[in-house]
Amino acid sequence: MSTLEIKDLQVSVTTDDGPKEILKGVTLTIGGGETHAIMGPNGSGKSTLAYSIAGHPRYEITGGSVTLDGEDILGMSVDERARAGLFLAMQYPVEVPGVSVANFLRTAKTAIDGEAPKLRTWVKDVNAGLAAMNLDPTFSQRSVNEGFSGGEKKRHEIAQLELLDPKVAILDETDSGLDIDALKVVSEGVNRFRGREDKGLLLITHYTRILNYITPDFVHVFVDGKVAESGGPALAEELEANGYDRFVNATV
Amino acid sequence: MTVTDAARESVEAVLEQDRVDSHLNPPATYDLEAWPVPTGREETWRFTPLKRLRGLLDGEASDARLTVDTTVPEGVTLTEITGEQARELGELPPNERPAALAAALAGGALLLDVPADTQVEEPVVLRLHGESLDDLVYGRLLVRVGRHAKVTVVLSHTGSARYSAITSVLVGDGADVNVLSLQDWDDDAVHLGRDSILVGRDASVKHTSVSFGGDLVRTHANVEYAGPGGEAELLGLYFADAGQHLEHRLFADHNQPRTKSNVVYKGALQGEKAHTVWIGNVLIRKVAEGIETYEENRNLVLTDGCRADSVPNLEIETGEIEGAGHASATARFDDEQLFYLRSRGVSDEDAKRLVLHGYFHDLIRKVGIPAFEEQLAATVEAELAKNVVEGLDPVSAR
Ligand SMILES: Nc1ncnc2c1ncn2[C@@H]1O[C@H](COP(=O)(O)OP(=O)(O)OP(=O)(O)O)[C@@H](O)[C@H]1O
Ligand SMILES: [Mg+2]
Numbered sequence A: 001m002s003t004l005e006i007k008d009l010q011v012s013v014t015t016d017d018g019p020k021e022i023l024k025g026v027t028l029t030i031g032g033g034e035t036h037a038i039m040g041p042n043g044s045g046k047s048t049l050a051y052s053i054a055g056h057p058r059y060e061i062t063g064g065s066v067t068l069d070g071e072d073i074l075g076m077s078v079d080e081r082a083r084a085g086l087f088l089a090m091q092y093p094v095e096v097p098g099v100s101v102a103n104f105l106r107t108a109k110t111a112i113d114g115e116a117p118k119l120r121t122w123v124k125d126v127n128a129g130l131a132a133m134n135l136d137p138t139f140s141q142r143s144v145n146e147g148f149s150g151g152e153k154k155r156h157e158i159a160q161l162e163l164l165d166p167k168v169a170i171l172d173e174t175d176s177g178l179d180i181d182a183l184k185v186v187s188e189g190v191n192r193f194r195g196r197e198d199k200g201l202l203l204i205t206h207y208t209r210i211l212n213y214i215t216p217d218f219v220h221v222f223v224d225g226k227v228a229e230s231g232g233p234a235l236a237e238e239l240e241a242n243g244y245d246r247f248v249n250a251t252v
Numbered sequence B: 001m002t003v004t005d006a007a008r009e010s011v012e013a014v015l016e017q018d019r020v021d022s023h024l025n026p027p028a029t030y031d032l033e034a035w036p037v038p039t040g041r042e043e044t045w046r047f048t049p050l051k052r053l054r055g056l057l058d059g060e061a062s063d064a065r066l067t068v069d070t071t072v073p074e075g076v077t078l079t080e081i082t083g084e085q086a087r088e089l090g091e092l093p094p095n096e097r098p099a100a101l102a103a104a105l106a107g108g109a110l111l112l113d114v115p116a117d118t119q120v121e122e123p124v125v126l127r128l129h130g131e132s133l134d135d136l137v138y139g140r141l142l143v144r145v146g147r148h149a150k151v152t153v154v155l156s157h158t159g160s161a162r163y164s165a166i167t168s169v170l171v172g173d174g175a176d177v178n179v180l181s182l183q184d185w186d187d188d189a190v191h192l193g194r195d196s197i198l199v200g201r202d203a204s205v206k207h208t209s210v211s212f213g214g215d216l217v218r219t220h221a222n223v224e225y226a227g228p229g230g231e232a233e234l235l236g237l238y239f240a241d242a243g244q245h246l247e248h249r250l251f252a253d254h255n256q257p258r259t260k261s262n263v264v265y266k267g268a269l270q271g272e273k274a275h276t277v278w279i280g281n282v283l284i285r286k287v288a289e290g291i292e293t294y295e296e297n298r299n300l301v302l303t304d305g306c307r308a309d310s311v312p313n314l315e316i317e318t319g320e321i322e323g324a325g326h327a328s329a330t331a332r333f334d335d336e337q338l339f340y341l342r343s344r345g346v347s348d349e350d351a352k353r354l355v356l357h358g359y360f361h362d363l364i365r366k367v368g369i370p371a372f373e374e375q376l377a378a379t380v381e382a383e384l385a386k387n388v389v390e391g392l393d394p395v396s397a398r
Helices: A046-054 A078-084 A101-113 A119-132 A137-141 A150-164 A180-195 A208-212 A233-242 A245-251 B005-015 B083-088 B097-105 B335-342 B348-367 B370-387
Strands: A004-015 A018-030 A035-039 A059-068 A086-089 A096-100 A168-172 A200-205 A218-223 A226-231 B067-069 B077-081 B109-114 B124-145 B150-171 B176-183 B190-199 B204-211 B216-225 B231-240 B245-254 B260-269 B275-284 B292-301 B307-316 B323-332
Touching: A004 A046, A018 A046, A018 A059, A018 A200, A018 A226, A035 A233, A046 A059, A046 A078, A046 A086, A046 A168, A046 A200, A078 A086, A078 A101, A078 B335, A086 A150, A096 A101, A096 B335, A096 B348, A101 A119, A101 A137, A101 A150, A101 B335, A101 B348, A119 A137, A119 A150, A119 A180, A150 A168, A150 A180, A180 A200, A180 A208, A200 A208, A208 A233, A218 A233, A218 A245, A226 A233, B083 B109, B083 B124, B097 B124, B097 B150, B097 B190, B124 B176, B150 B204, B176 B190, B176 B216, B190 B204, B190 B231, B204 B216, B204 B245, B216 B231, B231 B245, B231 B275, B231 B348, B231 B370, B245 B260, B245 B292, B260 B275, B260 B307, B260 B348, B260 B370, B275 B292, B275 B323, B292 B307, B292 B348, B307 B323, B335 B348, B348 B370
Parallel strands: A035 A200, A035 A218, A086 A168, A168 A200, B109 B124, B124 B150, B150 B176, B150 B190, B176 B204, B190 B216, B204 B231, B216 B245, B231 B260, B245 B275, B260 B292, B275 B307, B292 B323
Antiparallel strands: A004 A018, A004 A059, A218 A226, B067 B124, B077 B109
């Protein structure tokens, strides 16, 4: 069973005034088949958590551990983590001019599987994956994320999620900036992924809207670099009604 | 009218004056007296390591030649002519010492003649090969394309030599010409090349300079216009390895109204003392109303210890222009792009290969010679495979 275990994770970034601590001891376990939602105010460190797990060089791990199926991933390079089964759908997907989506996807799939996908079925899979996200087949010839609308970038992330088939996926505000139709399409994609055996999901979001389509098993309130409270779906409803005041004040 | 702020300033500064010649581009002449041996302090020579020219500016006579291997398609002729004939045919005179030496010492010229209305589908490829660095070679080539003709000419340079060449491309009215000069020399070659193009009325010209090999390569791509309505696209792609000096100098002389020039040069550098120079000169003369020009140079620095010089110059003598602009940028690999690719499992090396492939992709597509596009893409990737791994900095290698 795949398990992502985050223990007392502490992370700093370097600023002009020296190091700044952003994650102040995050502990969270995402078991296989589980969906966890993280909600928290702007600047509380949600993206920092996501990027740190994925291995972005900007973030320095100053304490704690992260393991995937018992294996320390903090000692792995960014690409090793992905090959170990980790996927991050980014809040702001990056444009890569001149590299076609088709070339990018094939290179990624080959890296993750350790062998090139069968050409015939792969082209079909890619077209089906794009179509499922309401992206027409011409997208495979476009440069990665270049000139994509905000919503198209997010749908492209979820198309990758389905095609690359990781063990654990972290979605950083994939729902932001999506209109209601796109939100449904994205949710369906995420739910198909969740429906596969033993997949872990960490869903970072500001809005309970997406939780109407993707029901979490656990909800965590994230404030000032750590988990302030954990609960079931009911916690999300409380946040929707009352906002973060109770938690933000509690930390002051 | 779209003019960049920098350009607007130059418009104002220059308008009162009534200059004829560009101070960066002295008048062309065969007169060797006009071209003394440079000291290295001259504006036009200050980037070039003169010692590494290995006497190419001394003016020593030589009979050595590059071998020319080609298949000339029907309707096109390749003949030897005298220097005298070259001048009579309207060769574009030298605009610097090496070109003047080449004209004086080549002992004749090659004429590639494409008669009016000839349409040649397959590229005419001249494979120029040098045997050794010991050979001092002067080259002189004239490409004459008649009115409404269409042709693609590839000059491919391989092997080694100390080579100085003057090439003139005379493009007839309404003709459509594509020239690719490929510098794929061995590591020790020295190449000084001057390509000048005269663009006929309403003619359309593309010139691409691709430099991978050689110890020192310094080329000019110059365009001027024989009548209004001509269009020139000047493209360039280069990849400098450790110790290499690759210098590309451009000059678009808008001496006729309603002419266009579009310059895009992209390079990559890797390894200790890899040095590239790009000088993009554009002159918009007083008569040249309603012209459009844009020039752009981008450099991707892959490792420490490289140096990319990039100098766009715009001289404007009329305010009545459609558009003028330039851009120049030198950057390293974008960490965010690499992170994105690597977060999808792609290794650091493959991520760099992809980004580099993407960086050159648009340019390679623009060359417009399918037979060579694949070769160019493959060469770029082979260059990267050479030593980018050694150049990995510890942060991104984590
Ligand atoms: N390079 C950096 N330099 C300085 N501060 C940084 C840097 N990177 C992140 N931070 C700070 O760390 C904090 C956490 O940022 P993070 O992006 O993780 O928040 P978030 O919870 O994802 O916010 P949002 O809801 O707006 O996406 C913010 O206060 C941010 O300004
Ligand atoms: Mg965020």
